[in-house]
Amino acid sequence: MSQAFKISGVIKDFPEFKLGPLDLELEAGTVLGYVGPNGSGKTTTMHCMVGLLKADGGKVEIFGRDNDPNSIDWKFDIGYVGDKHVFYENWNGAKNLKFLSEFYPNWSDKYVTELVERFQVPLNKRAKDLSSGNRVKLSLIGALAHSPKLLILDEPTAGLDPVVRTELLDVLFEVVESGERAIFYSTHILSDISRIADVLAFLDNGKLKLKVAKDDLTDNWRKITFKLNSDEVELTNVVNTERQGRDYRVISSNYNVTIDQLKQLNAENILETRMSVDEIAVEILKKK
Amino acid sequence: MILNLTDLSNEPLQGQIARQIRSKILSGELEAGYMLPSIRKLAREQKVSVITVQRGYELLEKDGLIISRRGKGYFVNNLMKDEKKGLSEEKLKQNLTPMLRVAIDEGMKTSEIKKIIDDILKTF
Amino acid sequence: MLKQLLINDLKYYWFVFMMMSLPLIIFTILGLTDTYIDLNMEFINKYFWSLVIGLGSYFLIYGMHVNKYKEKHDRVLAYLPVPLKNRAIYKFAFGIFPIVSIVFFLEFLRTILPDSLNTTITRIDAQLSLLFIFLGIMSTSYDYMKCPTKKIKHSIRSASIVIILSLLSAGFIILVGSETIPPIVKGRDEIYFYLWGIVIAVVASVIYYRRESFV
Numbered sequence: 001m002s003q004a005f006k007i008s009g010v011i012k013d014f015p016e017f018k019l020g021p022l023d024l025e026l027e028a029g030t031v032l033g034y035v036g037p038n039g040s041g042k043t044t045t046m047h048c049m050v051g052l053l054k055a056d057g058g059k060v061e062i063f064g065r066d067n068d069p070n071s072i073d074w075k076f077d078i079g080y081v082g083d084k085h086v087f088y089e090n091w092n093g094a095k096n097l098k099f100l101s102e103f104y105p106n107w108s109d110k111y112v113t114e115l116v117e118r119f120q121v122p123l124n125k126r127a128k129d130l131s132s133g134n135r136v137k138l139s140l141i142g143a144l145a146h147s148p149k150l151l152i153l154d155e156p157t158a159g160l161d162p163v164v165r166t167e168l169l170d171v172l173f174e175v176v177e178s179g180e181r182a183i184f185y186s187t188h189i190l191s192d193i194s195r196i197a198d199v200l201a202f203l204d205n206g207k208l209k210l211k212v213a214k215d216d217l218t219d220n221w222r223k224i225t226f227k228l229n230s231d232e233v234e235l236t237n238v239v240n241t242e243r244q245g246r247d248y249r250v251i252s253s254n255y256n257v258t259i260d261q262l263k264q265l266n267a268e269n270i271l272e273t274r275m276s277v278d279e280i281a282v283e284i285l286k287k288k
Numbered sequence: 289m290i291l292n293l294t295d296l297s298n299e300p301l302q303g304q305i306a307r308q309i310r311s312k313i314l315s316g317e318l319e320a321g322y323m324l325p326s327i328r329k330l331a332r333e334q335k336v337s338v339i340t341v342q343r344g345y346e347l348l349e350k351d352g353l354i355i356s357r358r359g360k361g362y363f364v365n366n367l368m369k370d371e372k373k374g375l376s377e378e379k380l381k382q383n384l385t386p387m388l389r390v391a392i393d394e395g396m397k398t399s400e401i402k403k404i405i406d407d408i409l410k411t412f
Numbered sequence: 413m414l415k416q417l418l419i420n421d422l423k424y425y426w427f428v429f430m431m432m433s434l435p436l437i438i439f440t441i442l443g444l445t446d447t448y449i450d451l452n453m454e455f456i457n458k459y460f461w462s463l464v465i466g467l468g469s470y471f472l473i474y475g476m477h478v479n480k481y482k483e484k485h486d487r488v489l490a491y492l493p494v495p496l497k498n499r500a501i502y503k504f505a506f507g508i509f510p511i512v513s514i515v516f517f518l519e520f521l522r523t524i525l526p527d528s529l530n531t532t533i534t535r536i537d538a539q540l541s542l543l544f545i546f547l548g549i550m551s552t553s554y555d556y557m558k559c560p561t562k563k564i565k566h567s568i569r570s571a572s573i574v575i576i577l578s579l580l581s582a583g584f585i586i587l588v589g590s591e592t593i594p595p596i597v598k599g600r601d602e603i604y605f606y607l608w609g610i611v612i613a614v615v616a617s618v619i620y621y622r623r624e625s626f627v
Contacts, residue, residue: 029328031337047627050491054624072493080491086484088424102416103492173332195295198337215339219300274298 002028002063004150004182005049009058012044019044019206021058028063028149029179031172031196033214034186035281036203042186043083045203046154050080063149076104079143080152085135087127093138094123097145104146115141118167132159140168144175151175153185157193172196194277202284210284214277221280222255226267235261239283251275251283289325293334301336305344306351313353313364314376320366324354327362351375413494417502418509425479428472432510435464436517443525461532465514466539473510473547481554490626497621504617507551508610511544515606534602541605542585548612549577555616558623577612584608 004026011020019041026032034042047053049060051069060067065074087096093116101107116123119137122130130138136159143151151172157165173196175181187193194214202209227246235241237258240251248267252258255272262270291308293301312318324330327345331338345362348354353375354362367375391401422429439461480486489499518533525533553570588604 029338052487052490052625052627069496072495075491075493078491082491084484084487086488089483091424099420100492103494169335173335176338177328177332179328195336198339213339214337215300215302215343219302272298274300276295 003061004028004030004063005184006061007045007049007058008061010045010048010055010060011057012041012048012053013056014044017041017206019048020055022206022208024201024208024211026150026182026184026199028182029176030198031176031183031185033190033193033197033200034184034203035188035190035200035285036186037188037285040203041206042203043154046080046082046152046184046186049152050078050082051075052082076106076146077149078152079146079148079150081136081139081143081154081156083154085132085139087135087138089128090126092124092126093121093130096127096138097123097142100142101145106146106148108145108147111147112141112145115144115171118171119164133161133164136160137164140171144171147181149181151181151183151185153183155187156185157187157189169193169196190277190281197277200277200281202281204285209287217280218274218277220254220256221275221283222252222258222272223249223275224252224255224258224262224270224272225249226262226270228262228265228267230265233265239287253283289330289333291334293336301340302344302347305330305334305336305341306347309344309348310351310353310375310379313367314372318364320364322364323360324362324364413498414502414505417489417494418505421476421506425476428476429510432469432472432514435461435468436514439465440521440525443521443529446526459535462535462539465536466543469510469514469540470543470547474550476510477547477551487626500617500621503551503620504613507548507613507616508544511540511547511609514540537602538605541602541609544609545581545605545612548609548616549574549581552577552612552616552619555619555623558625577615581608581612 005024006026007022007024009020010022011018013019017039022041022045024032024045034045036042044053048055049062049067051067054069062074063077065071067074088099091099097112101109115121119141121134121137121141125134127135127138136156140153140156143153156168160168172183172193176183176196183196185193197214199211200214200217201211226248228248229246233241233248235250235252235258237254238250238252242249250258259270259272289309291305293304293308295301297304299307309318309324318324324345325333327338327341331341334341345354345356349356349362352371353365353367355365356362388401489502494502515537518537522530522533553573556573557566557570585605588601
């Protein structure tokens with residue numbers, strides 16, 4: 001299976017912040033969710049991938065090709081929606097899309113028409129008169145129209161209402177269905193898109209904290225409540241403990257192990273509930 | 289395939305997928321030899337990640353309910369009637385055991401529990 | 413790709429190009445029909461056209477560059493499939509294209525208009541050439557802000573580039589003006605200014621090529 005992208009040792013230095021060294025890969029047919037607080041370096045990573053920023057070290061490969069600013073082959077494989085939505089403001093959506101279409105041999109007007117219909121974007125309004133939600137939608141169409149093998153989306157659902165977000169998810173699911181394409185999206189709101197992600201990568205302060213299959217997280221993390229008489233509770237895999245008298249509530253990153261330990265300690269009234277991806281992400285990012 | 293998946297229950301998504309397909313198989317709705325939707329297709333239909341569906345299918349495969357034929361897909365296994373019955377009994381035991389334990393812990397007597405079970409069955 | 417980008421700019425900024433052409437067309441018509449604006453103010457009579465066409469073009473072209481900066485055209489082109497080399501050449505071409513077109517048009521006018529207007533046209537030329545240099549310096553300093561050498565702050569870097577190029581330009585103009593450098597064509601000093609403007613446009617293009625950030 002081919003690798004949609006491979007980031008090896010990428011470093012980018014800023015006065016107050018340093019990204020990397022960063023190593024991250026994505027296999028074709030997979031969806032990778034890039035999670036982290038604001039300012040952790042998600043946008044910078046994507047800037048370095050698509051050619052907006054030149055990294056200070058390391059390299060980026062897109063489907064096996066270096067992201068060399070002087071070659072364009074690798075760019076045909078990418079559809080990018082960034083943190084800023086840039087248009088010819090005095091032109092309407094149709095003209096803006098026409099401008100983009102000249103650059104991509106794989107551009108499909110038919111697909112554009114379909115997406116315009118699904119997202120309900122007014123193509124005859126000037127770009128500067130579009131609402132921020134419509135601007136996002138227009139950017140998405142511009143990135144999807146040439147059916148790129150790798151979609152790089154920087155907080156794609158920001159500013160979209162729930163109806164459109166669902167529509168976008170549908171489109172994204174269609175994109176990965178064939179198994180040849182891949183999606184790399186960054187977010188700090190997980191509940192929206194968490195169902196589509198196969199893998200999650202957590203970024204904090206420029207460093208990759210954790211890369212894990214999303215299902216591994218939701219399968220293993222639980223909130224567990226129990227009653228215990230002893231004061232000394234030595235539990236592994238527990239990241240958060242609350243206690244009121246004999247009542248305990250903990251968050252476990254491996255509930256099977258924790259429950260076994262609790263049974264050994266003769267804990268009572270053991271109850272466990274699943275956690276949402278959002279809740280798990282908060283705990284992971286809180287950890288040092 | 290119509291499934292009813294939710295993020296809100298305590299059961300992981302792959303478990304829900306496996307369980308619901310399993311009951312379709314055991315009830316006869318999906319017959320032996322039926323080809324299940326491909327992993328990617330089901331993932332798109334149900335709006336879940338591919339890995340989730342894959343694990344759900346793996347659970348079903350482990351239980352012997354489906355088999356995968358390389359290059360062709362996943363098919364409902366040819367289960368003998370008593371094999372199916374055995375699987376159903378196994379599941380019922382798994383489900384009932386923790387519930388019965390809770391009831392005993394709370395102080396109910398065996399005869400009381402049996403009466404409740406009878407009452408419930410009468411309503412079906 | 414280059415031709416496409418330039419045609420695209422023509423389409424997007426058609427109004428600007430039209431406004432730039434208007435004074436030139438009026439000047440041509442007035443010149444051909446031997447009409448002139450007869451005002452009693454010596455200053456205006458002498459410098460009217462050079463100010464209108466020169467400064468007018470300058471503000472319009474500068475406006476285009478500012479608009480391109482505000483709308484972040486550089487950023488889009490950075491992630492579209494256009495090789496960096498082509499983008500640098502495009503930057504150069506877009507920089508010189510409007511003014512060079514006007515210059516060629518003015519040369520053409522010299523042949524069809526009465527000789528009495530030659531001085532006026534020369535004044536327009538001179539005005540334009542200086543503004544050409546000025547535009548080049550502005551563009552260069554902006555791109556220089558996004559270049560490597562992180563040790564020095566952005567604003568200091570680009571301010572120093574403005575100062576250096578301005579000093580070089582001023583020095584150059586003084587040298588030519590004092591006739592230290594013999595003119596290529598007699599009485600047509602401003603050719604040097606245009607050449608110097610093109611040199612600065614090339615520098616701008618090279619600095620653009622070395623940019624590390626198009627964000």
